[in-house]
Amino acid sequence: MEPNIRNIAVLTSGGDAPGMNACIRAVVRTGIYHGKNMFGVMQGYQGLINNHIIPMNARSVSNILHLGGTILKTARCLEFKEDEGMEKAFKNLKEKEIDGLIVIGGDGTFTGAQRFGKKYGVNVMGIPGTIDNDLYGSDFTLGYDTAVNTIIEAIDKIRDTADSHDRLFFIEVMGRDSGCIALRTAVASGAEAVLLPEKETSLKDLIIKLKEGVNTKKSSSIVIVSEGNKYGGAWDIAKSVKRKFNHYDTKVTILGHLQRGGSPSGFDRILGSRLGFAAVNEMLKGATMQMVGLRGNEIKLTSLDVALHMHSYKLEDDLLEMTKVLSI
Numbered sequence: 001m002e003p004n005i006r007n008i009a010v011l012t013s014g015g016d017a018p019g020m021n022a023c024i025r026a027v028v029r030t031g032i033y034h035g036k037n038m039f040g041v042m043q044g045y046q047g048l049i050n051n052h053i054i055p056m057n058a059r060s061v062s063n064i065l066h067l068g069g070t071i072l073k074t075a076r077c078l079e080f081k082e083d084e085g086m087e088k089a090f091k092n093l094k095e096k097e098i099d100g101l102i103v104i105g106g107d108g109t110f111t112g113a114q115r116f117g118k119k120y121g122v123n124v125m126g127i128p129g130t131i132d133n134d135l136y137g138s139d140f141t142l143g144y145d146t147a148v149n150t151i152i153e154a155i156d157k158i159r160d161t162a163d164s165h166d167r168l169f170f171i172e173v174m175g176r177d178s179g180c181i182a183l184r185t186a187v188a189s190g191a192e193a194v195l196l197p198e199k200e201t202s203l204k205d206l207i208i209k210l211k212e213g214v215n216t217k218k219s220s221s222i223v224i225v226s227e228g229n230k231y232g233g234a235w236d237i238a239k240s241v242k243r244k245f246n247h248y249d250t251k252v253t254i255l256g257h258l259q260r261g262g263s264p265s266g267f268d269r270i271l272g273s274r275l276g277f278a279a280v281n282e283m284l285k286g287a288t289m290q291m292v293g294l295r296g297n298e299i300k301l302t303s304l305d306v307a308l309h310m311h312s313y314k315l316e317d318d319l320l321e322m323t324k325v326l327s328i
């Protein structure tokens with residue numbers, strides 16, 4: 001039986017990601033289209049606890065489709081992990097008679113949503129929003145494509161200067177425990193090597209690879225370092241490599257938070273719109289405690305339980321092979 005949901009709230013939580021605004025817009029407008037009252041929660045779970053919940057109409061989300069960040073703001077909220085915090089959040093939702101909650105975020109956000117939904121029986125749906133692309137149940141997460149494009153653009157610029165000076169650059173990219181961003185940007189920018197959290201690459205092999213580049217007259221080399229790799233950050237690796245390999249002038253660039261910003265790519269605008277649209281439609285059909293994801297270009301539901309407990313992303317073998325073969 002379809003639930004009688006009248007009031008739906010949406011929030012963004014955890015790390016922000018480009019495309020979240022496109023998704024908020026889709027959630028709000030899809031709900032309104034179905035005659036529901038829509039609310040936006042400011043600053044993720046913190047806003048639920050602080051009762052910072054605002055009514056939204058179709059015009060509240062005008063002209064945000066192309067904006068990076070999130071108009072609802074986001075936060076990391078430790079209080080929501082405690083029973084007392086959850087209780088306050090539930091009381092605020094109950095007062096406004098909000099019976100559906102859509103959360104856009106990563107695995108931390110889903111863990112919170114799952115606990116909350118189980119405890120209070122609120123209908124919850126999760127939308128995977130993180131640049132890390134590290135959630136099981138969706139081939140792509142919201143913001144990932146934009147981040148990859150942003151990084152590629154930055155690396156192209158670094159390559160210009162690296163080439164002019166015969167330099168070796170270590171470029172550190174985000175991704176937490178997932179090497180997905182690093183692997184894809186390495187392929188797309190023609191990096192000479194990539195260090196990933198999932199994969200053992202010895203520094204010895206890295207140096208052999210860089211020496212081969214010198215021997216074959218490469219005028220620059222770029223090594224992408226995923227932040228979660230076992231040797232530490234790009235500075236540490238550069239130091240270790242420099243001791244044994246001084247054929248190039250060595251530089252380090254940590255791309256940092258610029259990777260999170262910027263106008264969402266066409267892909268992320270569409271993905272955000274699709275996932276937001278589907279989350280509301282599925283919730284109105286009776287789905288709850290599910291994540292909406294994209295698999296094989298189709299919208300698929302995965303229970304939050306499964307999304308949280310299955311190993312997330314498997315690095316593509318062909319891409320891994322290509323980082324070696326295409327950079328000779």
Ligand code: ADP
Binds near residue numbers: 013014078107110
């Ligand atoms: P992400 O969603 O990007 O993985 P976080 O891990 O920071 O980001 O999680 C976002 C928020 O989700 C946290 O600040 C907290 O409010 C909530 N959260 C995370 N883990 C739990 C938990 N075990 N119980 C309740 N809420 C949680």
